[in-house]
Amino acid sequence: MNYKICLLPGDGIGPEVIASARDVLTALPLQWDFIECGIGYREYQRSGSPLPDSTIRQIRRADAALFGAVTTPPNIPNYFSPVVRMRQSLDLYANLRPIRSIPHPASRAGIDLLIVRENTEGLYAGIERMEDDGNRAVTERVITRKGSERIVRKALDMARQTGRKTVHVVHKANVLRQTCGLFRAVALEIAKDYPDITMNEMLVDTCAMELVRAPEQFEVIVTTNLFGDILSDEACMFVGGLGVAASGNFGADAAVFEPVHGSAPALAGTGKANPTAAILASAMLLDHLGEKGQAIRLRNAVESCIADGQATPDLGGVLTTSQMTQQVIQRLI
Numbered sequence: 103m104n105y106k107i108c109l110l111p112g113d114g115i116g117p118e119v120i121a122s123a124r125d126v127l128t129a130l131p132l133q134w135d136f137i138e139c140g141i142g143y144r145e146y147q148r149s150g151s152p153l154p155d156s157t158i159r160q161i162r163r164a165d166a167a168l169f170g171a172v173t174t175p176p177n178i179p180n181y182f183s184p185v186v187r188m189r190q191s192l193d194l195y196a197n198l199r200p201i202r203s204i205p206h207p208a209s210r211a212g213i214d215l216l217i218v219r220e221n222t223e224g225l226y227a228g229i230e231r232m233e234d235d236g237n238r239a240v241t242e243r244v245i246t247r248k249g250s251e252r253i254v255r256k257a258l259d260m261a262r263q264t265g266r267k268t269v270h271v272v273h274k275a276n277v278l279r280q281t282c283g284l285f286r287a288v289a290l291e292i293a294k295d296y297p298d299i300t301m302n303e304m305l306v307d308t309c310a311m312e313l314v315r316a317p318e319q320f321e322v323i324v325t326t327n328l329f330g331d332i333l334s335d336e337a338c339m340f341v342g343g344l345g346v347a348a349s350g351n352f353g354a355d356a357a358v359f360e361p362v363h364g365s366a367p368a369l370a371g372t373g374k375a376n377p378t379a380a381i382l383a384s385a386m387l388l389d390h391l392g393e394k395g396q397a398i399r400l401r402n403a404v405e406s407c408i409a410d411g412q413a414t415p416d417l418g419g420v421l422t423t424s425q426m427t428q429q430v431i432q433r434l435i
């Protein structure tokens with residue numbers, strides 16, 4: 103069977119790291135149909151839209167999509183964020199970020215954490231206004247039972263699938279009594295359906311502190327949109343930083359995998375972009391397709407490459423993007 107994958111290279115180093123991911127996937131004993139689609143500023147200059155409807159249709163039709171990064175251009179009146187629009191159009195409600203130690207001095211040891219962030223509501227629901235002649239700004243925070251239920255189930259299902267025993271629901275229900283109160287109540291309620299998993303709760307400020315103190319205590323964290331955005335950026339710095347951090351966005355009928363980093367315009371064309379984040383995003387894509395064996399093989403190849411010092415400058419190495427990609431491919435044994 104051929105897997106149909108929608109490639110969304112985007113801007114800056116996006117096309118470079120997506121080319122790496124594609125080369126690595128092609129080296130595996132699987133059959134692929136890749137379809138390349140436009141997204142971002144270059145696409146806007148070409149077609150007038152940073153996210154054409156045709157791109158959304160292709161992502162929906164594919165088994166999964168692999169997204170590079172986009173550049174946010176300076177103030178253009180009719181420009182919209184294609185990343186936010188993509189998440190909304192496809193209802194990609196779950197953003198998953200694995201935080202896993204790598205064999206490198208820049209990484210702390212013993213960490214294997216999955217952060218599950220709600221991706222469509224909370225403070226990023228997009229309900230904002232100015233009042234009092236521009237002297238009062240208001241953003242509404244929306245939390246729904248349905249939205250909370252599906253993200254909590256996703257976290258518990260992922261814990262089960264990966265053999266983890268605990269999930270932390272992270273909130274601020276002592277202050278945000280309505281919104282976080284609902285999120286917390288739903289989490290504790292849904293957890294009763296998963297007697298094999300222990301649901302712990304933690305306030306978000308305590309969690310930010312505990313992550314720095316002892317990140318290895320966490321297996322899965324499930325939280326609302328803004329908290330998840332901040333905690334996942336914080337946590338990726340314990341395990342090698344942006345060059346190696348990958349994520350996946352999941353909806354009911356679409357899945358989009360991506361490196362966490364942006365388009366790093368200053369690195370574009372220099373060959374210095376670390377392809378690891380995009381390659382590890384492909385490993386998440388393999389998991390999603392049910393190709394667990396190939397995903398493990400790929401992660402092992404990346405780890406061995408990094409442990410041998412065969413890496414780009416951000417990890418202290420001297421290799422270019424494509425040289426490091428070739429090193430990963432050679433280790434796919």
Ligand code: NAI
Pocket residue numbers: 115119170171172173174175185344345362363364365366367368369374375376377379416
């Ligand atoms: P960035 O992630 O592009 O870069 C931050 C820093 O990390 C830079 O020093 C960069 O050189 C380094 N870096 C990033 N990826 C790397 C890699 N693969 N290998 C080695 N070093 C790497 O974030 P920044 O500079 O804030 O934003 C640049 C552009 O990207 C902006 O237009 C921003 O809006 C956009 N952006 C897009 C995202 C997306 O498409 N999902 C996410 C974040 C930013």
Ligand code: MG
Pocket residue numbers: 331335
């Ligand atoms: Mg972020």
